[in-house]
Amino acid sequence: MKHPLQQAEFLLTAASDEQLPPPGEPEIAFAGRSNAGKSSAINALANRTRLAFTSKTPGRTQQINFFKLRVPGLLVDLPGYGYAAVPKELKRHWQEFLSRYLETRQSLVGLVLVIDVRNGLGELDRQLLAGYLPSGRPVLVLATKSDKLTPSAGRNAGDALMRAITVAFPAQARNVTVVPFSATRRIGIETAEATLGRWLGIADDAIVDATTPRERPKERAPRPRGVAGDPKRPA
Ligand code: GDP
Numbered sequence: 001m002k003h004p005l006q007q008a009e010f011l012l013t014a015a016s017d018e019q020l021p022p023p024g025e026p027e028i029a030f031a032g033r034s035n036a037g038k039s040s041a042i043n044a045l046a047n048r049t050r051l052a053f054t055s056k057t058p059g060r061t062q063q064i065n066f067f068k069l070r071v072p073g074l075l076v077d078l079p080g081y082g083y084a085a086v087p088k089e090l091k092r093h094w095q096e097f098l099s100r101y102l103e104t105r106q107s108l109v110g111l112v113l114v115i116d117v118r119n120g121l122g123e124l125d126r127q128l129l130a131g132y133l134p135s136g137r138p139v140l141v142l143a144t145k146s147d148k149l150t151p152s153a154g155r156n157a158g159d160a161l162m163r164a165i166t167v168a169f170p171a172q173a174r175n176v177t178v179v180p181f182s183a184t185r186r187i188g189i190e191t192a193e194a195t196l197g198r199w200l201g202i203a204d205d206a207i208v209d210a211t212t213p214r215e216r217p218k219e220r221a222p223r224p225r226g227v228a229g230d231p232k233r234p235a
Contacts, residue, residue, distance in 0.1 A: 003193045004200060006047045008067040008075050015063040017100065023107035025072045028196055031098070032114030033122055034080035037144040040183035041114050042077060045192060060194050062086075064101060073200045077103075082124045083208070102132045109140045110199040117143035117180065121164040129165070133172040140195050141165070142181035142188065154180050216234045 014020045032038040046067070059080040078101070079094050102111065111132055115125055129139065143161055146154040158180045166173040177195065181188035 003045075003197065004069045004071040004202065005045045005075065005193065005196060006070070008046050008069050010167075011066040011068045011074065013065050015062045016097065019063070020101070020105075021066060023105065025074055025107065026109040026200055027066075027074045027076050027105065027107045028078040028110050028112065028199055029060060029078050029102065029105075029108055030104070030112045030114065031078040031128060032080060033084040033116070033119075033124060036080070036114045036116045036119075037142075037183055038077070038080060038114040041112070041142050041144055041181065041192075042075070043187060044183040044189060045196075046075070051175070052226055062090070064097075069200070071200060071202065074107075076101075076108075081128070082122065091148065097129045099128070102128065108135075108137065110140065110196070112140045112196070114142045114144050114181075117146045117154060117161070118148060120157070121168070124147065126168055129169060129176075133169055133175065136172075138195075138199065139176045140192060141176060141178040142192060143178055144181045144183065146180040146187055147182035147185040173222065 012019075012021060026080075030042055032041075062079050064079065067075040067077070069075060078098055081098065083097060092203055102108070113125060113128070115121065133139070141161065143154070143158045146158070149157060158178050162173075162176070162178045164176070165176050169176070179188045179191045179195075181192065
């Protein structure tokens with residue numbers, strides 16, 4: 001079975017509470033500051049370019065987009081926050097809409113928070129977690145663009161991010177996992193898939209990712225020594 005996130009289908013867009021689908025199937029929401037790499041992360045996981053439109057004009061997508069998974073469940077793309085050029089009133093409207101969804105949505109089973117690993121935990125990320133974490137539900141932080149750092153700097157930045165979350169939310173930090181991630185280099189995809197699969201109630205060994213061969217160890221046939229290509233041996 002491929003991972004259920006792959007080949008998700010667009011379902012609907014909601015710009016207000018009334019437009020949300022009735023709660024039912026488990027929902028996994030993706031949130032993040034504009035330009036953090038949320039659309040790229042969704043695309044990397046769903047393996048379908050332009051599933052969530054990667055945009056060069058951050059802040060344009062102000063609605064909540066729902067995608068139907070191949071198993072019972074929905075992927076929910078929340079509006080990116082923190083884009084300065086958005087009028088204040090509109091910004092407030094959609095920040096309230098976003099917080100209401102995160103704080104009260106019954107069918108929400110987990111939150112994926114995308115944070116540019118080079119920026120660390122921002123004030124708006126903190127506010128979002130402050131509203132969501134008291135529900136006791138889990139968070140997977142994708143520390144994205146980790147390809148822009150060396151592996152050790154990436155690990156340090158990931159650790160610093162986890163420490164900042166622990167300091168800010170000591171009682172709930174155990175519900176948060178930080179994973180170094182890169183959409184471009186496909187780092188952290190399998191870890192993210194395993195976590196999201198668990199949130200959807202799918203056993204790890206039921207998922208064989210057929211489309212990300214780069215993460216699998218390469219199989220090399222052992223080269224028989226002293227046989228082929230050995231100039232000392234007569235053909
Ligand atoms: P969003 O606004 O959070 O949806 O961010 P996007 O996915 O549109 O990405 C914003 C910019 O960051 C784009 O130019 C992407 O190409 C770039 N980007 C996203 N993820 C990565 C990553 O993992 N590595 C690198 N190097 N660039 C990335």
